[in-house]
Amino acid sequence: MTTHKLLLLPGDGIGIETMAEVERLIAFFNKKSSKNKFETESDLVGGSAYDKHGVAVTDTCVAKAKASDAVIFGAVGGPQWDKVPYAVRPEAGLLRLRKDLDLFANLRPAICYPALADASSLKRELVEGLDIMIVRELTGGVYFGEPKEIVTLEDGQKRAVDTQLYTTREIERIAKVAFDLARKRSNKVHSAEKRNVMKTGVLWNEVVTATHKSYAPDVELQHILADNCAMQLVRNPKQFDVIVTDNLFGDVLSDEAAMATGSLGMLPSASLGAADEKTGKRMALYEPVHGSAPDIAGKGLANPIATIASFGMALRYSCAMTAEADLIDKAIAGVLADGLRTGDIMQPGMQKVGTSEMGSAILAKLENLAA
Ligand code: NAD
Numbered sequence: 001m002t003t004h005k006l007l008l009l010p011g012d013g014i015g016i017e018t019m020a021e022v023e024r025l026i027a028f029f030n031k032k033s034s035k036n037k038f039e040t041e042s043d044l045v046g047g048s049a050y051d052k053h054g055v056a057v058t059d060t061c062v063a064k065a066k067a068s069d070a071v072i073f074g075a076v077g078g079p080q081w082d083k084v085p086y087a088v089r090p091e092a093g094l095l096r097l098r099k100d101l102d103l104f105a106n107l108r109p110a111i112c113y114p115a116l117a118d119a120s121s122l123k124r125e126l127v128e129g130l131d132i133m134i135v136r137e138l139t140g141g142v143y144f145g146e147p148k149e150i151v152t153l154e155d156g157q158k159r160a161v162d163t164q165l166y167t168t169r170e171i172e173r174i175a176k177v178a179f180d181l182a183r184k185r186s187n188k189v190h191s192a193e194k195r196n197v198m199k200t201g202v203l204w205n206e207v208v209t210a211t212h213k214s215y216a217p218d219v220e221l222q223h224i225l226a227d228n229c230a231m232q233l234v235r236n237p238k239q240f241d242v243i244v245t246d247n248l249f250g251d252v253l254s255d256e257a258a259m260a261t262g263s264l265g266m267l268p269s270a271s272l273g274a275a276d277e278k279t280g281k282r283m284a285l286y287e288p289v290h291g292s293a294p295d296i297a298g299k300g301l302a303n304p305i306a307t308i309a310s311f312g313m314a315l316r317y318s319c320a321m322t323a324e325a326d327l328i329d330k331a332i333a334g335v336l337a338d339g340l341r342t343g344d345i346m347q348p349g350m351q352k353v354g355t356s357e358m359g360s361a362i363l364a365k366l367e368n369l370a371a
Helices: 014-032 047-053 059-067 090-100 114-119 168-183 199-215 226-235 247-260 305-317 322-337 355-370
Strands: 002-011 036-042 070-075 105-111 131-137 145-152 158-163 188-193 220-225 242-245 268-275 282-288
Touching (some): 002 014, 014 036, 047 090, 059 090, 090 282, 105 168, 105 247, 114 322, 168 242, 188 247, 199 220, 226 242, 226 247, 242 247, 282 305, 305 355, 322 355
Parallel strands (some): 002 036, 002 070, 070 282, 131 242, 188 242
Antiparallel strands (some): 105 131, 105 268
């Protein structure tokens, strides 16, 4: 029997509602499996942590996250915390977890379920069967580089500075993650940067090329300018398998790829750290791409699929439970094929359901599939 320690951080808004559905799946697997057991602990993060502790994440919570096999994260934020000091705003909790756990690799799959191909803003033939993995560098680049400031100049004007900064080591380790993933998929990596106008783009290109030569000559590598990548994602997204890119471009390109697949409510993600040399274990945090959706929070309307699929990724990448992860993917595809839809993915002629009904349907499918 292998025990997996999960830290559940529902956060704020719909994070609380979608995490409740994940907890039902955890209970299901605990009952069903004689080989794997989940031990779970929960804590506050984001606005709810700020309200209780005055910070968006406590040291204790970070320590629990480090000691877990995987963190399952809901979402943070909401208008009631818009005016709290910048350093303790809800998002600071997530940024600190990413930084302290050194989660440098953000994996964002963009998969188009056949039943949802018509919900995409792109034509069915462009997105049907789409399966892309965007690998975004998460702990470096312009979101963290110093100086990062707004200064008032002598003439009263203000000047804002963000610093885009990358080192060889940071680029090399993210490139290796992309090449490793590609080997398990269609063996193709596109590396997106702006070498034509940015020094970090020149270095990115050089280091990815060198890493490819020394580490993964068996994988097909193509370099692409990030703006062209944005265009190609809309023109012909199926040409891509794995796209590796920096923090800023990854933020934008992964949201764009996401829209090809339908809704924010469908999109999971994983953030991984380096593998421990002795145990091979990686720090890991799994979270839906969407935020706390204050407009629908507390109404039982949220689509829980992104959070459930994030839990599925945790089974795949942190718990070596590939068969169970495949079951979750099949159960999601199954309920969609049955015509069940939350409001965000509603289409004419389909059956509209709420958060817990969608969770129940996925659970029922799982029970059938696992029987
Ligand atoms: P959002 O993702 O919360 O919502 C955008 C739109 O998509 C809303 O109309 C919302 O109702 C809808 N939506 C999102 N997830 C859905 C789901 N699962 N089911 C159905 N509909 C869904 O983005 P936002 O409105 O820009 O931000 C709201 C708050 O969330 C802000 O405070 C923001 O800072 C925060 N945020 C947090 C994270 C995170 O925790 N990782 C990410 C993005 C935004």
